[in-house]
Amino acid sequence: MKLPEEMETVKKIGVAIIGLGTVGSGVVKIINEKGEKIKKRYGFQLEILDCSDLERKRFEDLKESGYECGCFYTDAYKMVENTKADIVVELIGGFEPAKSLILKAIENGKSVVTANKEVVSRSGEEIFDLALEKGVDFFFEAAVGGGIPIIRPLKEMLVANKFSYVAGIVNGTTNYILTRMSKEGLDFNSALLKAQELGYAEPDPRADIEGDDAQAKIAILSSIAFNSRVLKDDVYKEGITKITEKDIKYAYELGYCIKLIAYARQENEGIHAFVRPALIPMNHPLAAVDDVYNAIYLSGDNCGELMFFGEGAGSLAAGSSVVADILQASFAILKGCKGQETKCSCFEKVKLLPMDAFSSKYYLNLKAADQPGVLAKIAGCFGEAGVSIASVIQKESHGETANIIFMTHKTTEMRMRHAIELIKSLEVVESIENSLVVLDEEVL
Numbered sequence: 001m002k003l004p005e006e007m008e009t010v011k012k013i014g015v016a017i018i019g020l021g022t023v024g025s026g027v028v029k030i031i032n033e034k035g036e037k038i039k040k041r042y043g044f045q046l047e048i049l050d051c052s053d054l055e056r057k058r059f060e061d062l063k064e065s066g067y068e069c070g071c072f073y074t075d076a077y078k079m080v081e082n083t084k085a086d087i088v089v090e091l092i093g094g095f096e097p098a099k100s101l102i103l104k105a106i107e108n109g110k111s112v113v114t115a116n117k118e119v120v121s122r123s124g125e126e127i128f129d130l131a132l133e134k135g136v137d138f139f140f141e142a143a144v145g146g147g148i149p150i151i152r153p154l155k156e157m158l159v160a161n162k163f164s165y166v167a168g169i170v171n172g173t174t175n176y177i178l179t180r181m182s183k184e185g186l187d188f189n190s191a192l193l194k195a196q197e198l199g200y201a202e203p204d205p206r207a208d209i210e211g212d213d214a215q216a217k218i219a220i221l222s223s224i225a226f227n228s229r230v231l232k233d234d235v236y237k238e239g240i241t242k243i244t245e246k247d248i249k250y251a252y253e254l255g256y257c258i259k260l261i262a263y264a265r266q267e268n269e270g271i272h273a274f275v276r277p278a279l280i281p282m283n284h285p286l287a288a289v290d291d292v293y294n295a296i297y298l299s300g301d302n303c304g305e306l307m308f309f310g311e312g313a314g315s316l317a318a319g320s321s322v323v324a325d326i327l328q329a330s331f332a333i334l335k336g337c338k339g340q341e342t343k344c345s346c347f348e349k350v351k352l353l354p355m356d357a358f359s360s361k362y363y364l365n366l367k368a369a370d371q372p373g374v375l376a377k378i379a380g381c382f383g384e385a386g387v388s389i390a391s392v393i394q395k396e397s398h399g400e401t402a403n404i405i406f407m408t409h410k411t412t413e414m415r416m417r418h419a420i421e422l423i424k425s426l427e428v429v430e431s432i433e434n435s436l437v438v439l440d441e442e443v444l
């Protein structure tokens with residue numbers, strides 16, 4: 001029998017968690033449940049020393065279920081100030097106070113792990129600079145794609161590539177809504193209600209359905225893919241609220257599906273980055289990504305085309321990515337090379353191009369008088385704007401009016417907007433129902 005002093009001491013890495021909500025509670029569970037595996041594989045133990053939340057009940061519930069989560073604080077600042085942990089994990093989301101807590105933890109010499117897309121996509125540079133100065137690490141794998149490993153693969157595994165574009169379905173809520181509209185013929189509001197009933201959509205769903213969530217995620221992805229900082233607020237965005245079940249049906253008849261696509265492309269002149277509902281070919285791998293699933297599709301000069309697919313949100317899926325980051329930060333601490341992983345990958349300064357300069361095909365759904373000469377007038381507007389029509393289909397007639405669907409050849413967004421302005425001003429045109437970008441084989 002070994003005496004206590006002869007017993008091998010297992011190294012411990014202390015962790016402090018801010019926020020015991022969906023992701024935070026998942027992280028607590030995973031650290032507790034996978035502790036033994038981590039110890040056997042790496043020879044050290046993760047120990048949750050402290051955690052904080054506005055609600056003590058979440059902590060009590062976790063303790064009651066047998067999960068060890070250290071000391072509890074309601075005041076996150078106090079926890080960050082007092083904790084002896086090596087790593088602080090920020091999981092409250094939103095911009096503030098999350099950003100200040102992250103900066104405070106870094107100031108105090110802690111490596112930081114977060115799932116916070118808002119903070120990374122708006123203040124990444126400031127945080128990276130401070131982390132570098134303080135010699136600590138800053139990781140954020142769960143900020144994009146939840147349980148899908150994409151940040152580190154893009155930063156490290158795929159570093160030997162130049163990417164022409166990154167395209168993703170990075171918001172599960174909107175993907176669920178569009179899938180239900182497509183598969184069950186539901187209208188937008190019914191599909192949203194269903195998403196809310198199932199807990200996929202928030203009671204206030206604006207950040208998802210208006211594209212803000214995906215906007216932050218593509219800002220992060222494009223910054224890494226093109227090594228040049230793209231800020232969230234500079235990314236053009238449109239949400240899905242104007243998509244109707246008719247658009248989905250018409251797109252399907254033309255061989256496309258409608259997805260909320262987060263897209264970034266590097267061209268000689270600069271970077272295009274946007275989030276918008278788009279028609280994509282039914283045979284593209286992204287078209288098969290349904291319900292709440294996420295996927296990120298990349299094209300690199302050496303690796304070719306790749307798609308990362310999986311659960312984009314959820315307690316354990318996002319928790320899995322957070323724990324991977326905690327381990328990464330732990331390795332650096334144990335090897336004595338803390339802070340060396342945190343070199344910001346944005347070493348270029350490439351201009352972000354305006355949406356107007358983007359070239360693609362377009363879909364236009366309008367309602368116009370069903371009488372002789374109407375089509376010629378509309379075609380004249382396209383011609384005047386320099387947009388070439390690829391196909392036109394007249395759909396249902398409603399007495400005196402009819403839905404007409406146009407598909408254009410490749411043109412710029414600026415020309416397309418000009419064409420729409422001219423068409424809108426025609427007396428025979430009742431309404432522009434929808435205008436959507438078509439991302440097909442030339443750009444996707």
Ligand code: HSE
Binds near residue numbers: 172200313
């Ligand atoms: N609200 C997001 C979604 C998950 O619906 O995918 C968190 O980023």
